[in-house]
Amino acid sequence: MGIVDTISKITRLLPKEVALVAVSKTKPESAILEAYEGGQRIFGENKVQDLVRKYESLPKDIRWHFIGHLQTNKVKYIAPFISLIHAVDSMKLLMTIDKEAAKNNRTIDCLLQFYIAKEDSKFGLSYDEAVDMLQSKDFLSLKNVRIVGVMGMASFSDDSNLVRSEFSELRAIFNKLKSQFFDHKAYFKEISMGMSQDYLLALEEGTTMIRLGTSIFGYRDYTV
Ligand SMILES: *Cc1c(COP(=O)(O)O)cnc(C)c1O
Secondary structure (H helix, E strand, C coil), X not given: CCHHHHHHHHXXXXXXXXXXXXXXXXXXXXXXXXXXXXXXXXXXXXXXXXXHXXXXXXXXXXXXXXXXXXXXXXXXXXXXXXXXXXXXXXXXXXXXXXXXXXXXXCCEEEEEEECCCCCCCCCCECHHHHHHHHHCHHHHXXXXXXEEEEEECCCCCCCHHHHHHHHHHHHHHHHHHHHXXXXXXXXXXXXXXXXXXXXXXXXXXXXXXXXXXXXXXXXXXXXX
């Protein structure tokens, strides 16, 4: 099946509050354009250099999401145009995003990344770390970033009970943060979870944003 048919087949399964992020990392501009012409507008990338190149050459109404680990010294390259940063995992990164957003006269939406997988992962906050962050003086002084929800990656596993429990944990974290820090803040509404191999479980567990690469564009070849 082609890219456009695959996207429309997946989109038809989604409740209207669930967004599809087409993860185009490592894929050429031509593949992105094909999806774009079929109506897809949100694309996810995880390398700053690739993202900037694609942003410059592709239609300007694409909403670009940064889905990977972001180094503070690279924030400035994407700050002028990025639509959502999925994986904020430190106060230092958040403060840098705030500063670069201010220079560009904009507010940048971000998700806090949580560590939910029962496997080694270098990135993501614990619930307590997030609470410390959200209560800190530094956080209260930020003016050009907006935390619109949470993001997480489940274990890379065939054990659907495990994956389901991790997604359910992320949703519980979202609910607690919502009531403690973002009550009545309508913009705090996103739970970014679910990739090609586990998005059906994520849908059952209340995702609002699925990030699909392989199932749309096929396997990635990292050797080219
Ligand atoms: C690569 C990537 C995806 C997409 O993975 P697929 O398995 O190809 O769907 C989703 N989220 C993040 C954070 C990624 O790095």
